[in-house]
Amino acid sequence: xxxxxxxxxxxxxxxxxxxxxxxxxxxxxxxxxxxxxxxxxxxxxxxxxxxxxxxxxxxxxxxxxxxxxxxxxxxxxxxxxxxxxxxxxxxxxxxxxxxxxxxxxxxxxxxxxxxxxxxxxxxxxxxxxxxxxxxxxxxxxxxxxxxxxxxxxxxxxxxxxxxxxxxxxxxxxxxxxxxxxxxxxxxxxxxxxxxxxxxxxxxxxxxxxxxxxxxxxxxxxxxxxxxxxxxxxxxxxxxxxxxxxxxxxxxxxxxxxxxxxxxxxxxxxxxxxxxxxxxxxxxxxxxxxxxxxxxxxxxxxxxxxxxxxxxxxxxxxxxxxxxxxxxxxxxxxxxxxxxxxxxxxxxxxxxxxxxxxxxxxxxxxxxxxxxxxxxxxxxxxxxxxxxxxxxxxxxxxxxxxxxxxxxxxxxxxxxxxxxxxxxxxxxxxxxxxxxxxxxxxxxxxxxx
Amino acid sequence: xxxxxxxxxxxxxxxxxxxxxxxxxxxxxxxxxxxxxxxxxxxxxxxxxxxxxxxxxxxxxxxxxxxxxxxxxxxxxxxxxxxxxxxxxxxxxxxxxxxxxxxxxxxxxxxxxxxxxxxxxxxxxxxxxxxxxxxxxxxxxxxxxxxxxxxxxxxxxxxxxxxxxxxxxxxxxxxxxxxxxxxxxxxxxxxxxxxxxxxxxxxxxxxxxxxxxxxxxxxxxxxxxxxxxxxxxxxxxxxxxxxxxxxxxxxxxxxxxxxxxxxxxxxxxxxxxxxxxxxxxxxxxxxxxxxxxxxxxxxxxxxxxxxxxxxxxxxxxxxxxxxxxxxxxxxxxxxxxxxxxxxxxxxxxxxxxxxxxxxxxxxxxxxxxxxxxxxxxxxxxxxxxxxxxxxxxxxxxxxxxxxxxxxxxxxxxxxxxxxxxxxxxxxxxxxxxxxxxxxxxxxxxxxxxxxxxxxxxxx
Numbered sequence: 001x002x003x004x005x006x007x008x009x010x011x012x013x014x015x016x017x018x019x020x021x022x023x024x025x026x027x028x029x030x031x032x033x034x035x036x037x038x039x040x041x042x043x044x045x046x047x048x049x050x051x052x053x054x055x056x057x058x059x060x061x062x063x064x065x066x067x068x069x070x071x072x073x074x075x076x077x078x079x080x081x082x083x084x085x086x087x088x089x090x091x092x093x094x095x096x097x098x099x100x101x102x103x104x105x106x107x108x109x110x111x112x113x114x115x116x117x118x119x120x121x122x123x124x125x126x127x128x129x130x131x132x133x134x135x136x137x138x139x140x141x142x143x144x145x146x147x148x149x150x151x152x153x154x155x156x157x158x159x160x161x162x163x164x165x166x167x168x169x170x171x172x173x174x175x176x177x178x179x180x181x182x183x184x185x186x187x188x189x190x191x192x193x194x195x196x197x198x199x200x201x202x203x204x205x206x207x208x209x210x211x212x213x214x215x216x217x218x219x220x221x222x223x224x225x226x227x228x229x230x231x232x233x234x235x236x237x238x239x240x241x242x243x244x245x246x247x248x249x250x251x252x253x254x255x256x257x258x259x260x261x262x263x264x265x266x267x268x269x270x271x272x273x274x275x276x277x278x279x280x281x282x283x284x285x286x287x288x289x290x291x292x293x294x295x296x297x298x299x300x301x302x303x304x305x306x307x308x309x310x311x312x313x314x315x316x317x318x319x320x321x322x323x324x325x326x327x328x329x330x331x332x333x334x335x336x337x338x339x340x341x342x343x344x345x346x347x348x349x350x351x352x353x354x355x356x357x358x359x360x361x362x363x364x365x366x367x368x369x370x371x372x373x374x375x376x377x378x379x380x381x382x383x384x385x386x387x388x389x390x391x392x393x394x395x396x397x398x399x400x401x402x403x404x405x406x407x408x409x410x411x412x413x414x415x416x417x418x419x420x421x422x423x424x425x426x427x428x429x430x431x432x433x434x435x436x437x438x439x440x441x442x443x444x445x446x447x448x
Numbered sequence: 449x450x451x452x453x454x455x456x457x458x459x460x461x462x463x464x465x466x467x468x469x470x471x472x473x474x475x476x477x478x479x480x481x482x483x484x485x486x487x488x489x490x491x492x493x494x495x496x497x498x499x500x501x502x503x504x505x506x507x508x509x510x511x512x513x514x515x516x517x518x519x520x521x522x523x524x525x526x527x528x529x530x531x532x533x534x535x536x537x538x539x540x541x542x543x544x545x546x547x548x549x550x551x552x553x554x555x556x557x558x559x560x561x562x563x564x565x566x567x568x569x570x571x572x573x574x575x576x577x578x579x580x581x582x583x584x585x586x587x588x589x590x591x592x593x594x595x596x597x598x599x600x601x602x603x604x605x606x607x608x609x610x611x612x613x614x615x616x617x618x619x620x621x622x623x624x625x626x627x628x629x630x631x632x633x634x635x636x637x638x639x640x641x642x643x644x645x646x647x648x649x650x651x652x653x654x655x656x657x658x659x660x661x662x663x664x665x666x667x668x669x670x671x672x673x674x675x676x677x678x679x680x681x682x683x684x685x686x687x688x689x690x691x692x693x694x695x696x697x698x699x700x701x702x703x704x705x706x707x708x709x710x711x712x713x714x715x716x717x718x719x720x721x722x723x724x725x726x727x728x729x730x731x732x733x734x735x736x737x738x739x740x741x742x743x744x745x746x747x748x749x750x751x752x753x754x755x756x757x758x759x760x761x762x763x764x765x766x767x768x769x770x771x772x773x774x775x776x777x778x779x780x781x782x783x784x785x786x787x788x789x790x791x792x793x794x795x796x797x798x799x800x801x802x803x804x805x806x807x808x809x810x811x812x813x814x815x816x817x818x819x820x821x822x823x824x825x826x827x828x829x830x831x832x833x834x835x836x837x838x839x840x841x842x843x844x845x846x847x848x849x850x851x852x853x854x855x856x857x858x859x860x861x862x863x864x865x866x867x868x869x870x871x872x873x874x875x876x877x878x879x880x881x882x883x884x885x886x887x888x889x890x891x892x893x894x895x896x897x898x899x900x901x902x903x904x905x906x907x
Contacts, residue, residue, distance in 0.1 A: 001517065036705070043533050045513040045526065046785070052495070065495035067516040068476070073496075080494055087565050089489045118533065141707055177707055177828050184707075184828045223674065253485050254588045255624060257631070333481075333493035374822035374835040375855045375905075380630045384855040384905045386833040402831075405674070405855060405905025444674035444905050 001049065003027065006069055007156045010053055013074055018055040018081070020158040022096050024290075025051040025069075026331045028151030031118060035125040035144045037133065042145070043118075050331040054157075055081050059090040065331050093317035097292040098159035105163075105287040105294050109280045113148040113168030114193050121146045124199065128174055131205040139209065140184065141177040146170065146193070161292045169283040174204045178212040185218075187211030192283050192426055214390075218400035220445035221391060227363035228406070228443075229356045229392070229421075232435045234369050235344065236427035239273070241376050242410055243339035246300050248315035250378075257381040257411065261306050267414030269304035270347045271436075275326070277340035281426050286340055290329025295340075298324055303347055304415075310337035342431040346420035353423055356437045358395035364443060365390045365397065366406065381410040387443075404445035416440055449474045449601050450500075452609065454520050456543050459605050461527040462504045466536020469505040470527075471604035473742060474518065475784045480560060482593040484572035490590070492565065497598075501784040502527060506534050508770060512787040545609035551739020551746070553732055556615045558644040560595035568593055568644075571619070571652050578653035579623045582660035585667055587626040591656065594618050595643070602744040610744045616735065616889060617646040618878065621659040625667035632669075632852065634662025635821075635837065639878040639889065641733045662819060662838045665850045672839055672854035672904060678814035679856060679902040680807055680842065685820050685877030687892035690725055690797050692823040692832040693860035694718075698752055698760075700767035700778075700790040701884060702827045709830040709861055713758050719864035721756040722800055729777055729793035735878040736793040736890040738780070743788050747777040752795075753864075764790040782886025789885045796893030800870025804896045807869045809845040815854060815904055816840040816847055822879070823856075830860040833905075855905040863899055871896035 007023045014021035027049035034042035052065040055078075062084035064077050128144035150168035155161060170193040177186045189207035193199055230238070250256040258266065276297040277286040287295050291313050299307050311319065312327035315337055329335040357365065366389040376383040384407040391398040421435035455472055462470035477497040483490040499516035500523065513530040515522060572591045579589035598614045618639030625632045636658040640646050681689055694710070702708035710718065719725075729747025731737050738747050743765050751759050763771070764779035767790055780791040808816065816839065823834025836854040840847045876893035 040509050040533075042787075043509075043511045043530075044787070045511075045529055047515040047517065047526070048499075048785070049516050062492065064493075066498065068496055068498035068518075069516070083565055084492050084494070087489070087569055088492065141705065186826075186828055253490075253590075255590070255631075333491070333495060370826070370831075371824050371833040371835065371855065374824065375833060377633065377853075379624060379633050382630075382853050384835070384853050386831070386855070386857045386905065403857070403903070405833075405857060405903075407674070407853065407905060444903075 001069060003154055006051065007154055009071060010074055011156060011158065014053055014055055014078060015158055017078055018057050020056040020096055022054040022155065022157035023051060024329065024331055025154040026151065028149060030147065030149040031121065032147040033121045033125050033145060035129040037129060037142055041143070052331040052333060053077055053081065056096070057085055059092055060085050060088040061091050061094055062088055063333055065333050091314065094314045095317070096157045096159050097161050097313060099161055099292070103294060106278055106296065108278065108285045108287050113150040114170040114196055116196055120196070121148065124172065124201070128201045128204060131201055132174060132176055132209060135205055135209050138178045138180055139176055140179045143175045145173045155292045163288050163292050165286070165288065167284050171283065172199060172204065174208040176208040176212050178209070180216045183216060185212045185215040215388070215400045218388065218402040220403040221364060221401050221443055222446055223444050225440050226443050227360045228438050228441045229360055229363065229365045230436050230438060231365070231367045232421065232423055232425060232433040233427050234366050235436055236429060236431045236433040237369060237372055238410065239342050239431060239433065240429045241372050241378065243342065244378055246310050246339070247337045248309040248311045248319060249336045251309055252315060252318060255379055257379060258306060258309070262309070264306055265304045266306045266411055267301055267304045268417040271301065271414065271417055271420060272299060272303060272345040272347070273301040274299050274343045274345060275339050275341060276343050279341045279343060279432055281432050282341040282430050283426065284430055289325040290327035290335055293323050293325040293327065295325040298326070310339065312337040340430065342433070344420060344434050348419065350420050350422035350434065353421055353435055356419060356421055356435060357392050359419060360392055360437055361395055363392050364401065365392050383408060383410065404443050407442045407444060413438060413441065449476055449599070450518065452545050455603050457520070458502070458523045458527050459543055459603070461524050462502060462531055463541065463605055464538040465531040465534040466538070467504040467506045467531065467534055469605055471503045471602070471743070472500055473784055474500040474601040475598060477596055477598040478561060479596045480594065482568055482572060484576050484591040486588065487576065489569060497783055499784040501787065502530060503787055504530055505766065510766065510787065514784050541605065543605055544607050545603060546607050548608070548610040548740070548744065551612060553730055553737050553739050554614060554641045556643040560597060560615065560617060560643050563644045571647065575619070575621055575652040575656040579621055579656035579660045582657050583664050585625045585627065585664050586623050586660045588624040589656070589659070590622045592620040602740070602742070604744070608744045610740055612739050614641065614738065615643050616641050617643060619650065619652060619655055621656045623660040623663040625663035627667045632663050632666040634659045634666065636662070637878065639735050641735060641737045665838060666852045669850035669852040672815065672836070672851035674904055676901050676903050678811050679899045679904065680811060680814060680816045680896060681894070681899070682818045682896050683871065683873055683875040683894055685879065685892060686817065687796050687877060687894040688820050688823050688834055688879065689863070690894060691792065691795055691881070691892040692825040692834060693863050694725065695792050695795050696825050696827055696883065697830060697860055698762050700761050700763040700771060703761050704767040704770040707828050710758065716758055717756050718758045718861060719753050719756040720867045722870045723753055723756050723864060723867055724751070724798040725753040725796065726751055726798055727762060727778065727792055727795045731794050734794045734891055738793065741777045741779040742781045743775065743779040745775045745777045745779065747793060750776045750778070762790045762792060764788060780885060780888050782888055786885040791883065791885060791888060792881060792890050794876060794891035794893070796874060796876060797870070797895065797897065799872050799874040799895045802869050802871050804871050804873065807871060807896055807898050808842060808847060810869065811842050811845060811898065814842045815851070816842050817856070825860070831857070832860060833857045857903045857905055863902060866900045866902070867897055868900045869898040
């Protein structure tokens, strides 16, 4: 489909009826394949596309979207916008982005989905599943999958903005469920595939199996206050949740625990948190945001002090700060400022996971937290979450732990980080995170 | 959306490389989402979801392909690409469609599309004002309204041709109470498989006051005690307990792969004999009700557990074939973007004989979970957790004080065995359930009930 032609037509028709207009089109194609044990379980081909029209009349704004991209529907959508404008609230801080005359965008790291025939992806999945099954007869289930996606974004408006970008990435997962004496445990390995021959399938098979295996025999811990090491995956999921509190939109609506804390110390003075959409290790990079504003890396926390919220055009205007290019947007109308690729930095020397254990001496190494969507209160920062991991004794893994909950407050947790790990790597949700050592956290388990 | 001749050509193309089954799910859905924050309209979001999912099956191998371009040329091309995963030949097969009659479980009085936006927004303003007026401690509220109307066409190579329209309406309020040491939230969000007539029997001010009441109560609460103790869960959304602790484990997607703890347990005692649990896709105008499931099978009332004995799983066609069982009308998907799989509709523990007062009185010490937040479960281990939104301490058979920050953790099999009192007053609560085939509206429910011992994670 010729999206540029649609965009031009939409703009032409919308500009005839409203003061200004913007069209935003996203499209993507993906192939996902999954082997479940020795059988092909998922083979999915997808083509997605949708567009939104945003219009302004005076200080009033309206927006609508459709996945049915046909010329016939445009007039009907403009009628919907007309009805919306009749009931819209004045938005004095909202505007479309007008690019500066000689504005340039940062060069993006070159990245695309690995371009292989479906048969090659099938072979990867089958081989990975086979290698995993052959490692031990404790494997009850293995699910080996590849997901290759590419897409484009196009944004064009009445103020001369006309930007397009494309992205692509390929992810490989190996998930295993193992059984021992009627107890089941699971393990996962994950890689961003960069080209056709950079995958070490033996390593991925081993990693998933050993992660599941080392959980056997897990039991609870005595309740009490512990030193803990949070694995980088855990830090990534906590930071994903924390990122919504960093949204200027949440702050301005009085729904963030970081309200009024700009310029204040909110965490340990050794940590800095940066959003770096240009990071070469991220699966997906961006050089302009959902509103077309150029992106540059931004510090949210520097040396423990809250330096920035995430801003889009409207929240930046309301706060009276420069545009930051943090708008996250989908054609479906959801938009707001947020994180693209969070990176944790340390003022002091980072240490390997083994060194973190040694520094901790005795404590709890947390490898997974469940229930973040329900057990973490975004507004207060309070959390109470089931955790799994390992008891660390004399600086070494002693035994696996489950059936405990950890409780505290996100800001207290940030304040108690004493060391950042040197194991920074790509984690889910596109963040590049490191493990951290925290000097105290409440653990509820067995009665002491 | 599509005519029979086009669909026949697409299905025949999909079968041309040896598949034994092909199915299309076409969808045209109008969404309206409105939100009101800070005494003004925050967003008006209207749009159209549109596309088609094509599923091709050979034995147990499944190819799924979807697109939002429904031109015949593109659909045939998609069917060709999907079919390339197989390497066989087409069997001799002519598809003759036989249309199913229209379902009657989701009758609508007032189509949401016929109601002016202005009238919908007025409801939001009323709810917002009521939430703030409840108490000076309420500093902010967010009121959301949503309606959607989904038209689906499901047709398959066995000649099924069925269309359905699903309309749903929901109204949600989150209130924030501010106190010196931070903020607490309260939430209430009822919904139904109805049009705008939903508001004839739902008072928006009442919904708003309920959210504010919870926020205010929690603002004055101490942290919940941690440890193992009896837990009384109240009715309505308390049913999330069964949903997480057991319901997901009964889905054929997990049972057929033998990764659910409920695998091979039909006919066995899996719960206390006080527990009878039902999944009923046929409750008229229910939040999780469907005339036909997303494979076109009419929904039904499924008794899952009867007096503690496991009677049935939740079965879709494909996993049913793996297990040698018929579909229970439980196949669902969020949209054309997802292949369907076994899911819940309206799932609840049936009413028992005790009164709420009797249950509380019989409990010397414990936690009373009056309303619940969301939860999750690890299917392989059955380990679940969920957050208590509004909790109270019970001492000497009486509710003594509100407590916050509690989460409940345990495993499904264990908690169901430990249900030792079941109340009379069954009530359903509305939720969105996220799993393999996306986010779907589902009712949870139960009467008030007691679990003799459960681990409470607190501070």
